Amino acid sequence: MSVFLISQCKFDNETYANQLSWSNNDSIAAIASYSIDHNDKESYQVLFVNSEGIQITGPTIAHDQEATVFEWQPNGKIVVIGWADGMISSWLVDGKSRAVSTYSNSSQHNSPITMMKWNPTGKRLITGDKRGLVCVWSADVRGTLSPIRQYKRKGAITTAIFYVLPVKSDLLRKNENNSSSTSKNSYSPSFFFGTDQGVIVYADDLGHCSDVQQLPSIIDIMLFFEEKSRLIIITRSLLLSQYQVGEDGKVSRLSQVKLSITGDNLDNGLKYVVWAAPGLLAIGTSEKFLRLLDLVTDEGYTLSLSTAGDIIQKSDRVISISFSRSDRYLAVGTKLGIVLIWKFIGQIRDFQSLKSQPNNSATIRSTSINDWELIYKTQLSLSNDVVVSTPISQLIWHNSQSGILAAVTDEGVFILSEMVMQNCLCNDLAVVQTASHDVTVVVNGPIQESWTQLTNILIKGISVCSTAFILWSGKDARTYRIDTSIMKIEALDVFATLGTSMAIADTAHLIDEALFIADQNLVRICNYTGVQKGTISFSDAEGCVQHIDINGQFLAIVTDKGVLGVYDIHSPKKPKILGSNINIYDSITYIESANIESTNDRFKFIKSSNSHTLYIKKMKINSDGSCICVLTDHVYSSIKVKHPDSCVYVYDRNKGSVNKFDFQQFNRFPINIGWDVTDNRIIACETKRNPITASTQPTNILTYPSTLTSLSNLS
Structure with a gap:
């Protein structure tokens, strides 16, 4: 079982948290809160804490109305806040000094902000309000927002999603990595938004806006299954619809089913529906179990709370869920203050590599309950050891910092940090x-x-x-x-x-x-x-x-x-x-293409590969500075799930090339490396068995001596 250190965020007396959002780059969380003074007067603010739950002094943001929604820029230090009076404000927050206001505007919206979404590059922002107004904003590198489009529909805006078709993904990645591109000339994907009138609307930042579907109840959940170019919709009446999306934004319905759910308190619809793997939805339904629905194979299964043992009471229910793409952890928060964490130990389905295979959908492996392992369970408690028995209203993983989870309850905010x-x-x-x-x-x-x-x-x-x-x-x-x-x-x-x-x-x-x-x-x-x-x-x-x-x-x-x-x-x-300086990602991509016989196919492989498909988790240099060894994770699908690479890569500076040793032949993957401090040829590697494919391999942690000899020959 994993071990997590739990810290309760310390605020001033009579301060209560509503919601939390982690920065995409730094160990900073923004918390929407309110406080009550001795005259029972409420005041509203957004506070900031670090990954240890300690409030960061200085950058508190106060307003006379509550913060209804906020979003961190995907690749920066900008957080944009939507307020109940319709104000949109943008702030630069680095955790070192007072938050700096980069933009504030109350003239576009005049009702509570209900929706806010950045595009993948962080250069476009869309906002929606309770009266049906949608605004499209451009953002510069300083976080200054400029309104460029407005669209109006009946009813409140409930949700939105940007979508990137496979034919546009290369253009989007090029724009994301091009720091010199301006926001006005940058490509931005189109988006869909939904209303409480059941209308699904297609729009972009060029003035195109049209209704594409009318459903019988409120649009609560909207997701985009990028690998299949599908729009996923769940309504207040628990109708789940899948639509195929064309390049022009036209949608055609593929399927529509009624979810059979018996959970309590669903009058306000489903709040927590997240991707738990490519094509796999995890759904929190206020039941005694967590539902998982595989959209690729049309199969479903559940993870029961009862697997946690005596810590779970009969009356407990799933309230909130969150998936960590960096650790493949699925966290569940319950009605009675319990946190459970499952780890995905199954094989990742790589849709990209299956595109060239005929009938690739038939080769995609279905997930099952056996792909999940319960690794942690705890009852939240206050600093005075008083048990928290109120619902965990929100769980959210920090996806750029491994093993950090925030839990929001009526009793306070808790930060769970995995102890490695x-x-x-x-x-x-x-x-x-x-x-x-x-x-x-x-x-x-x-x-x-x-x-x-x-x-x-x-x-x-x-x-x-x-x-x-x-x-x-x-x-x-x-x-x-x-x-x-x-x-x-x-x-x-x-x-x-x-x-x-x-x-x-x-x-x-x-x-x-x-x-x-x-x-x-x-x-x-x-x-x-x-x-x-x-x-x-x-x-x-x-x-x-x-x-x-x-x-x-x-x-x-x-x-x-x-x-x-x-x-x-x-x-x-x-x-x-x-x-x-060299780019190690490019060097690894080149060596991976060496097994492709056709020059044309090899060129296509290198061209289609991009830096965000790899993530370096370890790096070590040898004693004479001639060789650098790296361990990587593969990053799969649009939700960017990380999965261990079975290879050790060694870059030789003198030869300008990369060699590799693949532990897949032993059904293992490397987790740690270290060079000898005197002999520049010797490297030790710690490995771990693949729980899915390994069955008869020896259980020693260090792979030696034959593997170590092979690794030393790399240099």
């Missing part, structure tokens, strides 16, 4: 996390010495060199010096940092001690107490720093867009780049 125990080794010094705030330090020698070091940091990362180590939480960091000759440890002062990845180096290979801290587009070069001495910067086109690693006097940096750079840091204040 960290460890790091350098020469004879090893540091292993043993609890949320504790580590065990091990010094190997003629006589092995070890002791437990208590810290005041919620540990999310560790980096070790031969005479020191650093711990960080995403908010604070602390360096520890170790004198191994007398087994003495010195804890330096804690310093504040939002760094997401760090690496530490000492004078064994450098002329001075140094810390390297990844912070958005920068690597900050600091001393052991966090005082900055220099930087390594990357442009917006190159992306934000994702991983950094040091081996000896060599530093490797990789960004979220796959840009890889190697530096000689013998003089840490003046790092020297070795060669030119």
